[in-house]
Amino acid sequence: MKKYKFKVNGNNYAVHITNVEGQAIELEVNGTPYTVQMEKEVKSSKTPQLVRSSAPRTAAPKAITRSAKKSNIVAPLPGTVVSLNVKEGDTVKQGDLLMTMEAMKMENNVLSETDGTIGVIKVQEGQSVLQGEVLVEMA
Incomplete structure (x- = not known):
């Protein structure tokens, strides 16, 4: 179905979601199959939302x-x-x-x-x- 790449604590993970039925998701992480249960479905809006940070503003990164x-x-x-x-x-x-x-x-x-x-x-x-x-x- 969908493929994602994640980097967690400096480690790269290739995640391939193979099947979704209700709250059960079958996926492969770096080729190892797993079945996981979602607690609740995460709804995403079609329109991007601006997220403001409470951290002090800094200049945009340079090229x-x-x-x-x-x-x-x-x-x-x-x-x-x-x-x-x-x-x-x-x-x-x-x-x-x-x-x-x-x-x-x-x-x-x-x-x-x-x-x-x-x-x-x-x-x-x-x-x-x-x-x-x-x-x-x-x-």
């Missing part, structure tokens, strides 16, 4: 954060990775197109802010990402 040895390219906004234009080991220059993301039915280009070499690509095409999530580690 790139730099460290002494490498820099991370982070998602400038939540969306879905549509295409990857680089692979690990590629050399890029400032302004080169790294990937294209779709957010709210608009395509957004993610560009390299510095010259460097692609170290680790943390996402794949079709993957949903949140704002500030690391997309690429540059070496």
Whole structure:
């Protein structure tokens, strides 16, 4: 039926819901089958809701954060990775197109802010990402 990817305490889980009957759900977590019982059904609205935090406001994450040895390219906004234009080991220059993301039915280009070499690509095409999530580690 549906497939999800979760990251809990740094561990990745691939969850595939295979069957839902009433409150019983049959699913596989990293290939291991489970049957679980829901206490109550969670209703979701069709319209997104704005959730406000009581934490103090901070500036939006920048497209790139730099460290002494490498820099991370982070998602400038939540969306879905549509295409990857680089692979690990590629050399890029400032302004080169790294990937294209779709957010709210608009395509957004993610560009390299510095010259460097692609170290680790943390996402794949079709993957949903949140704002500030690391997309690429540059070496």
